[in-house]
Structure formats: C-alpha cells, structure tokens
Amino acid sequence: MLTIHHLHAGIEGKKILKGISLDIKPGEVHAIMGPNGSGKSTLAAVLAGRKEYEVSKGSVEFLGKDLLDMAPEERAGEGLFLGFQYPVEIPGLSTTNFIKTAVNEIRKYRGEEPLDAVSFLKLMKEKMALMNINQSLLSRSLNEGFSGGEKKRNEIFQMAMLQPKLAILDETDSGLDIDAIRIVANGVNKLRSKDNAVLLITHYQRLLEYIIPDFVHVLYDGRIVKSGGKELAFELEEKGYDFIKNEVNITEEA
Amino acid sequence: MISDIKYLTDQFEQLQAEKKDGRLNAVRQEAFRTFSKLGVPTSRHEEWKYTRVGSLFNKEYRFRANPEGQDLDFFHLPGHEQANELVFINGRYDASHSCVRSAALVVLPLEEAAKNEYSDILKRHFNHSANYLKDGIHALNTAFVEAGVFVHVKDRRIAEHPIYIYNIADTREEQVFAQPRSLIHVGDHAQVQIVEIFSTIGNLESFTNQVMEIIAEAGSNVEFYKIQNDASHNSQVSTTHIRQVGKSYTHTVTISLNGGIVRNNLNVILEADHSESHLYGLYYQKGHSHIDNHTIVENVRPDCFSNELYKGMLDENSTGVFNGKIFVRQAAQKTNAYQSNKNILLSENASVNTKPQLEIFADDVKCSHGCTVGRLDEEGLFYLQSRGIPEKIAKSMLLHGFTSDVLDKIKCQPIRAYVDQLISERLQFDNI
Numbered sequence A: 001m002l003t004i005h006h007l008h009a010g011i012e013g014k015k016i017l018k019g020i021s022l023d024i025k026p027g028e029v030h031a032i033m034g035p036n037g038s039g040k041s042t043l044a045a046v047l048a049g050r051k052e053y054e055v056s057k058g059s060v061e062f063l064g065k066d067l068l069d070m071a072p073e074e075r076a077g078e079g080l081f082l083g084f085q086y087p088v089e090i091p092g093l094s095t096t097n098f099i100k101t102a103v104n105e106i107r108k109y110r111g112e113e114p115l116d117a118v119s120f121l122k123l124m125k126e127k128m129a130l131m132n133i134n135q136s137l138l139s140r141s142l143n144e145g146f147s148g149g150e151k152k153r154n155e156i157f158q159m160a161m162l163q164p165k166l167a168i169l170d171e172t173d174s175g176l177d178i179d180a181i182r183i184v185a186n187g188v189n190k191l192r193s194k195d196n197a198v199l200l201i202t203h204y205q206r207l208l209e210y211i212i213p214d215f216v217h218v219l220y221d222g223r224i225v226k227s228g229g230k231e232l233a234f235e236l237e238e239k240g241y242d243f244i245k246n247e248v249n250i251t252e253e254a
Numbered sequence B: 001m002i003s004d005i006k007y008l009t010d011q012f013e014q015l016q017a018e019k020k021d022g023r024l025n026a027v028r029q030e031a032f033r034t035f036s037k038l039g040v041p042t043s044r045h046e047e048w049k050y051t052r053v054g055s056l057f058n059k060e061y062r063f064r065a066n067p068e069g070q071d072l073d074f075f076h077l078p079g080h081e082q083a084n085e086l087v088f089i090n091g092r093y094d095a096s097h098s099c100v101r102s103a104a105l106v107v108l109p110l111e112e113a114a115k116n117e118y119s120d121i122l123k124r125h126f127n128h129s130a131n132y133l134k135d136g137i138h139a140l141n142t143a144f145v146e147a148g149v150f151v152h153v154k155d156r157r158i159a160e161h162p163i164y165i166y167n168i169a170d171t172r173e174e175q176v177f178a179q180p181r182s183l184i185h186v187g188d189h190a191q192v193q194i195v196e197i198f199s200t201i202g203n204l205e206s207f208t209n210q211v212m213e214i215i216a217e218a219g220s221n222v223e224f225y226k227i228q229n230d231a232s233h234n235s236q237v238s239t240t241h242i243r244q245v246g247k248s249y250t251h252t253v254t255i256s257l258n259g260g261i262v263r264n265n266l267n268v269i270l271e272a273d274h275s276e277s278h279l280y281g282l283y284y285q286k287g288h289s290h291i292d293n294h295t296i297v298e299n300v301r302p303d304c305f306s307n308e309l310y311k312g313m314l315d316e317n318s319t320g321v322f323n324g325k326i327f328v329r330q331a332a333q334k335t336n337a338y339q340s341n342k343n344i345l346l347s348e349n350a351s352v353n354t355k356p357q358l359e360i361f362a363d364d365v366k367c368s369h370g371c372t373v374g375r376l377d378e379e380g381l382f383y384l385q386s387r388g389i390p391e392k393i394a395k396s397m398l399l400h401g402f403t404s405d406v407l408d409k410i411k412c413q414p415i416r417a418y419v420d421q422l423i424s425e426r427l428q429f430d431n432i
Helices: A040-048 A071-077 A095-109 A115-132 A135-139 A147-161 A178-191 A231-239 A240-254 B006-019 B023-038 B120-125 B138-145 B379-386 B390-409 B415-430
Strands: A001-011 A014-024 A029-033 A055-064 A080-083 A090-094 A166-170 A197-202 A215-220 A221-230 B085-090 B103-108 B148-151 B163-168 B177-178 B181-186 B191-201 B207-214 B221-229 B234-244 B251-258 B261-270 B277-286 B290-299 B304-312 B319-328 B336-345 B351-360 B366-374
Touching: A001 A040, A001 A197, A014 A040, A014 A055, A014 A095, A014 B181, A029 A040, A029 A231, A040 A055, A040 A071, A040 A080, A040 A166, A055 B103, A071 A080, A080 A147, A080 B163, A090 B379, A090 B390, A095 A115, A095 A135, A095 B390, A115 A135, A115 A147, A115 A178, A115 B234, A135 B251, A147 A166, A147 A178, A147 B120, A178 B103, A178 B234, A197 B336, A215 A231, A215 A240, A221 A231, A221 A240, A231 A240, B006 B023, B023 B120, B023 B138, B085 B103, B085 B148, B120 B181, B138 B207, B138 B234, B148 B379, B163 B177, B163 B207, B181 B191, B191 B207, B191 B234, B207 B251, B221 B415, B234 B251, B251 B261, B251 B290, B251 B415, B261 B277, B261 B319, B277 B290, B277 B319, B277 B390, B290 B304, B290 B336, B290 B379, B304 B319, B304 B351, B319 B366, B336 B351, B351 B366, B379 B390, B390 B415
Parallel strands: A029 A197, A029 A215, A080 A166, A166 A197, B085 B163, B148 B181, B163 B191, B177 B207, B181 B207, B191 B221, B207 B234, B221 B251, B234 B261, B251 B277, B261 B290, B277 B304, B290 B319, B304 B336, B319 B351, B336 B366
Antiparallel strands: A001 A014, A001 A055, A215 A221, B103 B148
16 A cells, blocks of 8 residues: 655755655554654655655655655545644634535545535534544634644544545654543544554554554664564563664664 | 825815815814925835825826716625615715615714714814824825715614715726715714725726724724725725723724725724723735735723734735834723734735834733734645645635634624625635
8 A cells, every 4th residue: 555665855954764665555554663853753744745855765655656746635635644743723714614625625636526515414423423522622723722632633533534545643642641542542443444554653652552553663763673563562662762772773883 | 286285275275265164164274284284294204114105196186076976886885785875985975875774873964063063072073083193194184174974873872784884986087086084973872883995986096095083982882894905006095093982892893905005094092991992904915005004002091901903914016014003191000902913925025014012101001912924834734735635725724714813803794794705705716
C-alpha cells in the first residue's frame, strides 16, 4: 500500500530524514517510535505533503502512485489521512461545515456524488457515537477552545468520517489521560480492517497497549535503526531509548 | 474645482442668500470660516497622514446638485419592504423616494426641525462633531448644509422597522460632489436599527462627504450598520458621530468592501455613567482602493464600557488605515475600554497602517489594545488541505472564518445575510 524507499528530507537546508525505507501492506498496523528530534513528525509531515519540507532523495509510492507528486488534498483524495499532533484551531469555521466540505470534496475527487443531507447526518451520528462526541462540540468553531482530549477525539472522528485507506496518527496519544486514550484507541480499533492500514507515531509505548501493532520501528537520527514485533515496544519502555542510541553508536564506531 | 476658494465662496454666498433659516445660517457661516482657514487636509495633517484626499478636490464636480431623478431606479437593500427608507440623492434628502413606515419616527427636513419644537435638540447637538473633527472636510459639509434630514425616535418607543438610509450619487450626466447631512435623535428608552449604504448610479466619478450625528438619550438602544460597496471611481469621507447623553447602549458595525478612497470617522462620546458601546468593523479591499477607519471613543463619565474590534483583509494593491483613539477623562473612573485591530494581507502589494492611541487621565481603569498584521495562516491552510479540501476552497473558508465574528455582530438579519453573501461571492470568485 505504502512503500517508502530511501527517503531523505529536511527543512530550510537542515537534513532530518536520512534514508528511510518502509513497506506497509493493507491490514497492517505499524508503530514508529523514537526519541525527541529523531524525525518522527517530519516523516508524517512529508507523507501528508507539507510544503515547507524538501525531499532531496528517495521515493514514496502510495497505492501504485507517486505520493510526493501530489498536493495535500490529492493525497487525502487517494485515501491518506494525517491525525495532527497539534490540531489547528480555525476560528469562524464550524466543525460540521468543515467535515461536510471535506467529505464531499473527497467524494468529488473520486468522481462520486456529494452525500445528501440525510445520509451525511446519519453517517455523522454514527461516528459521533463511536467517538463519544456531542453535537455542541461540532457546532463550535473547528478546534477553537477545545480541550486537548477533545481535539484528539475530533481528529479520530474526522478519520472515521473520511474513512481513509492509510491513517498516519502523529502522537495522537500525547497529552491525553488514560480515559481519553481508551476512547481514541477504541475509535482506531473499530476502523481497522483487512483493507486499510495504520501508521502510529508515538513517543511512548502506552498507546500500543490499546492498539496492538504488527510492527514496531525505532527511528533515530533520521533513520530506522531497529524493527521488530510488538515486543520491541515493551523492550524500549523497559530500557529507554538510550540502549538504542548505544547500539547505534557502537555499530557506527565498529 | 472645489479646491478653488473663489468658486466656493461664490457658492457659499449664494446659498446663504437663498436660505433664511436663522440658526443654520450662523452655523454655516462659522463652518465656512473654519474651512477657509483649514482648507483641504494634506498628508502633513496628523489625522490625514496616510489618506490623501487632495486629488479628489482637484476635479470638476456638480456641486450643490439638485436631485433630478424622478426616474431614478436604485438598488434597495433586502428587507426594504419592511423598512423605513430615507433617500439622499446627490447629498439632498429626497422625500419623494423615501418612505416612513414606523409611527415611532418623526422625519423632517433639517431646516424645518430648526424652527419647530425640535429646535432645542438641534441647538444642543447639531455639529457637536466639529469639536472632534478639526479639519476642512468636516467644516465643508457644515458650511454647505442644506436639504439635510432630522429623525426623532419618540420616547419609550421601539421603531419596529429598521431605518435604511441610501446615499446615492447620480453621475449619469456629470461628476457629482455630494454632502448628505443628518441628525438622528433617539429619545428616552427608545430603540432603533439604522442601516446606511452608499451607491452611485452612472459611470462618472462621485465624491461623497457625509456627516451623520446620532444622539442616544437615557435608556435608549441604537444599532447602526454602515455598508460601503460602491465602485472604485466613487470616493467618500463618511462621518458618524454618536453622543450617548444618557445611560444607553450603542452598537455599530462598519462593512467596507469596495470604493475608491474611503475614509470613515466614527466617534462615540460616552457622556453618561454606565453607558455601553460596541464598535465593529470589517474591510475587504482589492484593486487600488483605500480604506481608512478613524475611530474615537471618548469616556467622559465613570463606569462606561466599550469594546472595539476591526478586522481587515487587503488584496492586490489596496491599502488600509486603522486609527483607534480611546480617551479616558479624569472623571471617567472604572472605565473598561477594549480595542483590537487584526489584518490579513493577501498580496505582496497590499499594505496597512494601524495605530492604536490611548490617552488616559483617570487612574482606575481597564484598557487594552492590540493590533496584528499577518498573512493567511499556513498551518490552517495545510490542515484543511490535508482533509481533502482544495487550496482555493480552503483559503476562502479560512478567510470567511476570519470575517465571521464581525459578521455575527450584524443583528439585523436581512442585512447580515446580504453582507455574508457579498463576502462569500467575493471569496469564491476572487483569485486569492
């Protein structure tokens, strides 16, 4: 589904990603972990199409198409979703109006008719229940004055509404208490299927207790330095990132 | 040319000879003296530093033009079937095109009101704005005051229909210089909504120099909306001077969407304890248009509240000015006065000069001010795009969102819908 090949990228001349390769197949959940500054969020941003980042080398193929060649909205149209670490507050734009526009623009991209008001409402009600979101939140300006937990739930709610093929969740767990993590994880788990995939970016192992990954990758200094099954996350939690750093440094010295 | 003092003097003498309205004659005389002394402001005048009006005066206009237009077919605001409509054509109140529906209103020619039971109100309030606007342009309006209108909202009455005021320039045959003048007196515990709009019929240039004075008595509630969406060959200086002489509530929203050179003076004088005033503005300009909002909030008495929010979007080569003064006099303890001006520049060539100015002589007050000038929020844009919304639509949604808190302040529903539609259409079709 997603094939990242030897990706190099940076911002304002600073190299951040230094050769990342990753292959994600339908039905899989991958987790990318790593210490601060290792390039986790940069990877998410590059995949979603933030224009401040420059890709200097490598390629990314998404469902057989060149992802890096597409505008952010085209990537969404193809079925990519980025859950933001810091969802943006948009004053004066109601959440409902925003989601309706997004749903219908994506349908338009795929050559489908826009959802009529009744079907849209039905879909929204269903996903609201899933994410424990009430109507009053949706009539407010997008993310404006939302609590940290509300913002993150709103991200997963949007994901539920847009039904992406690949969801990249950038530190969706950061700043959440345990109840909020459960709700978010529950939302993600309900949306898992054999046809779609999830890329979780996280600093802590905690979220992975609720969303069990098939693969865990450790990102350090712009490279994936270790990959493994879900047990790698537990090992990291136990030993901290230092053991990875030491391993890497030893290898480099050798 | 209006900049030709000989021409103006002749015109002035002719007007004074025609009119025999005692009090107004004296006011005009005084104002003409002021105009002769001050002349047209140049950019050396502190209040006119960024708004150059000199060239507007170096043109041939039809001055003191009579309204011809019995055949005049003009745009009516939505909801006009349920509104009181007052029409000024080329600066002169035209009763034949006007329509007064509310029994709560008395509408009279200014000259007539100066002679009857309302003469006392005129004596106390007419041209009070001259105390705050010391420039030749304001004086010029007063020097040539004629065919103005006086509106009285009766005590303890609610004007159930809004008052729509049309300032129309008819330039089908000649360029026009128009100077509408009005005095609106809102009586004790009375309530009224006022909407004014400026429009030009014809393709020639017009210059409107308008002054409106509003007096809010005790317990009154006044909503005032100004809509400026005239063509780019139509310029205006538009003054609204509000005196809150009793404990009262006023609420103004100024929407400026198009025009040549547009200068607004909005003064709110809080002369009674516990008065409250809200001032909102939204400007969205493009082409070479210039929008200047000068506001004054004067706190004379204690315990007053004012809140001011002006927002602007400037595109292409347009320029903007915001100057917001707040005065808190020594007696005005416990004043709460807030002010904010936020701007988005949509092109490299657009610019804005924004200047808050607070002068506080009391020691127990809460005042704040702030201004921002920035570009469209890139973070927000990416967020919307990442959800599948194309860049152009995303931009227009963000900008519409930016305008919404000011639009929400328009409490007259047909007008709110009308302005929202104008902005939405612009956002949809402009190449932002």
